[in-house]
Amino acid sequence: MSLYDLKGKDLITTCDWTDEEIEYIFKLAEQIKEKHYSGESFKPLLDKSYAMMFFNNSTRTRHSFETGVTQLGGHAQFVRPDTMRLSIDPVPTGKGESIKDTANVLSRFVDGLGIRLIAESVSEFGMANKIIKEFAEHADIPVINMMSELWHPCQALTDIFTLREKEANESLKKKKMVIHWAYSPHARDWASVQETAALGARNGMDVVVAQPDIYDLVPEAVEAGKKYAEMSGGSYEVTNDLDGALEGADYVYPRNWITLDYFEHGKEKEKEIAKDYKDWRFTKERWEKNTGGKAKLMHCMPIDPNNEADVELIDDPEISILYDEAENRLHVQKAILTALMAGKF
């Protein structure tokens, strides 16, 4: 496989990619990280532009992509879509132009397009991911999902890349990753946990999703995780027993997410429902008693301190790998951008 094979490809979810393509990104990210630390100049995106449409706020995704494109020799254009002519309504109003026209026009200017659009900006289940796919269908340039309500491929690739580093690039097979629903008033999307659970299972991990019964993940994502586990020799289990799930965990990812009824009853009701599950937190006591003081704390960030996890765990560099995951967004996304936008250098 060469870089030419990935040039022009979209990244909506890693579920659309082959194992070989994913492995290629991991290897390239390793090389790019080495170049970064050795100070070797690497500019495959010279004279190329990457447009970034952020319908929603971001710290890590925005700054890692923008910095990454600069380091690769290109230019990243940050745009709030409400400053464009664009309308994402199924029938655009007189004030906006269609996704089709916007995608076609941007394809004439830039070499890649990233989009973040999540649940809070759409009215129906699955609509944000569908809109990003619609851009990809019409654009002649690669489209990167910078997080929809369903999938966050750049986060998941980074999470698994980071775990592989932590295991000294040994296999992740049979390493236990517990992803558990955690209390927070912030009502987060399903994207990060779903994609990381699926990609973890695909890498042979024993993935356990622990959640109160009403917090089922999206069935399509659970099916993907189970299918990958069967193929890789890993496992994908769903349980409502948090303390049992944490037994023997190597990695714990405590994260809030919304119920599947979010679009029926809205964000305020979600916050009310979550209050019944305030004991769903990754505490220092659970870390000591249930994981035997051995598990590492992982998280996509932003983390909600003392809700999702105790601040003592978050602030302990022997336990928390949060900042390493955040940094690796830069290196992994540089690999994605190089592969999809440059193809050769």
Ligand code: CP
């Ligand atoms: N994890 C992540 O995507 O962070 P941001 O929302 O800050 O981009």
